[in-house]
Amino acid sequence: MDKKHPSMASGTFNPPFLLKPAGVQTALASAGMRAWGKNSMIDAAREIILTTVDGVRLLGSMSRQSQPHNKGLVVLLHGWEGSSESTYIRTTGRFLFNRGFDVFRLNLRDHGPSHHLNTGIFYAVLLDEVFDAVRQISEAEQKKPVFIAGFSLGGNFALRVARRCATRPIDNLRQVFSISPVLNPDKATDRIDNNRFLLKYFLKKWRRSLAIKQRLYPRHYDFSAIMDLDNIREMTERLVARYSGYENAEAYFKGYTLINNDLKGITIPTTILTSKDDPIIPVEDFYSLHTSNATRMIVQSYGGHNGFLDGWRLNGWYEQIMEDAFLNASI
Numbered sequence: 001m002d003k004k005h006p007s008m009a010s011g012t013f014n015p016p017f018l019l020k021p022a023g024v025q026t027a028l029a030s031a032g033m034r035a036w037g038k039n040s041m042i043d044a045a046r047e048i049i050l051t052t053v054d055g056v057r058l059l060g061s062m063s064r065q066s067q068p069h070n071k072g073l074v075v076l077l078h079g080w081e082g083s084s085e086s087t088y089i090r091t092t093g094r095f096l097f098n099r100g101f102d103v104f105r106l107n108l109r110d111h112g113p114s115h116h117l118n119t120g121i122f123y124a125v126l127l128d129e130v131f132d133a134v135r136q137i138s139e140a141e142q143k144k145p146v147f148i149a150g151f152s153l154g155g156n157f158a159l160r161v162a163r164r165c166a167t168r169p170i171d172n173l174r175q176v177f178s179i180s181p182v183l184n185p186d187k188a189t190d191r192i193d194n195n196r197f198l199l200k201y202f203l204k205k206w207r208r209s210l211a212i213k214q215r216l217y218p219r220h221y222d223f224s225a226i227m228d229l230d231n232i233r234e235m236t237e238r239l240v241a242r243y244s245g246y247e248n249a250e251a252y253f254k255g256y257t258l259i260n261n262d263l264k265g266i267t268i269p270t271t272i273l274t275s276k277d278d279p280i281i282p283v284e285d286f287y288s289l290h291t292s293n294a295t296r297m298i299v300q301s302y303g304g305h306n307g308f309l310d311g312w313r314l315n316g317w318y319e320q321i322m323e324d325a326f327l328n329a330s331i
Helices: 022-029 040-044 087-098 127-140 153-164 185-193 196-216 232-243 249-254 318-330
Strands: 045-051 057-063 073-077 102-106 146-151 173-179 270-275 295-300
Touching: 022 196, 040 045, 040 057, 040 087, 045 102, 045 127, 057 127, 073 087, 073 127, 073 153, 087 102, 087 146, 087 318, 102 127, 127 146, 127 153, 146 153, 146 318, 153 173, 153 270, 173 318, 185 196, 185 232, 185 249, 196 232, 232 249, 270 318
Parallel strands: 073 102, 073 146, 146 173, 173 270, 270 295
Antiparallel strands: 045 057, 057 102
16 A cells, blocks of 8 residues: 655644744755864774775775674765765764764765776766675675665665665665755755755865866866856756766656656665755655555655754754664664
8 A cells, every 4th residue: 555645744843933944944054163173983984995886886885883882883975065074964963972872974986086987978867887885785784784865866776775675675775864865856956956055065075076086087077068057957958968878858857757656666775854944856756656565755845955943953844854764674
């Protein structure tokens, strides 16, 4: 039996008045000041490079507890043009590490300081390498429980990993938690392009990333024709037409779109959290999703994109819900 409409589970997120605006929540989600202070997860981190079955190399950071435990390991997946050092990754990881979990922060290809590891450039359709990285991380834990928490595009990857597990199980992957996941990248692109603050933010980060890749591999890439474009859609159109096998951006976006029945086959326990005021992801996309009984949908009125920050300490409201989901999945 499938479920069509999201539920209002796990209570209501009602931030203080000054934190209610979606723009404030979205901006503060990535604000560096939230990551200030002691972070035992960072102190314990060691760099790891994973090589997938297809020879792709992905950079990650493993943080282990000093004492043996059975809580398990959480794999954190950042959003587009984020990294393992993104504020929301560092703060969520800090919370989970302080609660006794091991934490693995995985960088997607060409994110963080990883542009040099692969000649090919990043595309959001490259699920195989992320799935294989998660598989390797999980297998290394042997029988200990493993969980995934993804944000935005990382949330999209997390949901696609969960979907693939229905046919290619990762035995000790117990729970997937997806925050503000991109469901329809075609719509999300238009939303970014029509928001001058978001557009400026993503253009700056994407141009920087492309410049690094071109500098490292000048024989393979010349992005000069797209660097001065002033919107994400046109940049994507030009990039995929020249360097990918996709005819246009629309065809490329379809490669990682999750709508209608696309998540109906998920069998691994999965939690999806989104907000009605997300400036990037239309909430209507979630209402049209058909999901299995393994999937719990949480739709809140506030939270922006990747936000859900509650109180003057700017802690993530979702963190306790995430921990409870992981602990319950381990029983």
